Every structure is written in structure tokens, then in C-alpha cells.
Amino acid sequence: MSIQPIGIFDSGVGGVSIWKEIHACLQQENTLYLADSKHAPYGNKSADDIVALSVKNTEYLLSQGCKLIVVACNTATTNAISHLRSNYDIPFIGIEPAIKPAALQTKTKSIGILATKGTLSSALFHQTAEAFTKDISVIEIVGEGLVPLIEAGAMDSEETIELLTTYMKPMLAANIDYLVLGCSHYPFLIPSLKKILPPHVTIIDSGAAVARQTKSILEQYNMLNHTTSAPTLQFFSNGDTRTLTQLLGNIQAEVFIEPLDF
16 A cells, blocks of 8 residues: 555646645655646636536546545635545545634734635635634735636746736735735746745745645555655646646656546
8 A cells, every 4th residue: 555656636737836845745655646627727616516526536546546635726625625535435635725824923914815716715714714813814815817827837927927916916005924825826926926025925835734744644544655666756637738747847756747538
């Protein structure tokens, strides 16, 4: 069981930001990443559709022998992970916006959250927000249009910068000092965001925390891969693989990127 891959799925290439943190933390682990780019973005779909897509992704990863599944999508986590945990006998790791550290560390008592409609409207998001932001101003912005631009590899395009500038205006007017990225696609926008935001605004995402939790669960279930052979790093996409290739270009390991009719 220990040599079986960690399965990771997202509504496209965004979860590669999570995969990179997992690979850095667990370099001996075999991984299998599924990019459901054909159905991106998940953020504007109904809860039932998100659950159905998450089940389909899970079934594929299980068919490939995955020992643990990381739901590397905020929208899928907040809408579907309870269903997945109830119906499959395998550990699932979810990803939620990092509201807690932002709320605990803010000095201005004002934080911004950039996320998809599906995440911001979910019950799980509201439960987390209510638990940690009672005395804090929270500026929630739906990042409409950002995921398709990232899927197209246009992270630093003029259109992307214009959208980000528009979305940051109300946050800056509210004097935020933390920006929480509530979509696994959005970490790829950090270089562009840093051009727009003043230096005192800290940008945080959930990637490192997800990697630590993945390691913890593998240790708990005695499923760590202790072999010394080079890991197998597989990426499958039912969309255009060019952006996936672009995002993985600086990985110091052999990766396999393949199209998938899925």
C-alpha cells in the first residue's frame, strides 16, 4: 500500500500549486494528478454538479490504485468532501481558505478573501469564517474570470492584471493587511498580485498546510513510501496540456504529462 500513489484532483491546473507543496514535503511519494480542465471552473456550478464531478474524479483515482486523495480544489472541498468521506473508505485531504491564520495575525482587523462563488457561498466556508472573524472586517470578492485565464496560461496578461486591480480596489479601500487566496488556481497569480498590492499586505494560501496534513495522515495510517527509487509523477488532463507543461517546467524531476479522455 505504501508505494501506491497519492491521488490529487482539481478543476484544472490550479491544484498544481498544492501538488508542488506536497512534492516538496514528500519527495519519495508517487503522485497521480488529475486535471478536470474540461469542466473548469467548478466555482460557478451547482452543489450537485460539484459533488458529481468530485465523485467521478475520485472513482478514476481509485481505479488507478491511489492510497489517499487530496481534493486540491476549494470549491470541491467545501461542497463535496463530506460526501466523499461518507462514501469511500480512503483518507481524503481537503483544502479551505486560510482564514484562521489571517484572522489571528491581522493588525488592521481587516482581511480580504479572493475566492470562487462556489467557495464563498458554501456552508463550510461560512462556518469557518464565523468561527474566526467575529471582530474582523472581511472583504469577500469573487474572482470571476480568473480561472479561465490561468487555465489558458495567461497569468501575467493585461486582462488578468486589469481584473486583479479591479478586485483589489475594495480590499485596499478597507485597509486589509492579509489577502487570503481561496482557490488553488490563485497562487499562480501571486507575482501579478505583488505588483498591485502594497508591501505590507501579506498573501497567504493553504498549500503548505495541506502538504503537512497529507504527511501527517500518511504517518498515522503507516502509508509513507520509504523506498529510495525515484518517484513516479504522473499528470493527466482532459483539456489542453500546454499550461500544465508550462507550470511544471521548473520541476527538478521527471514528470509524465498525458491527455486523458475523461
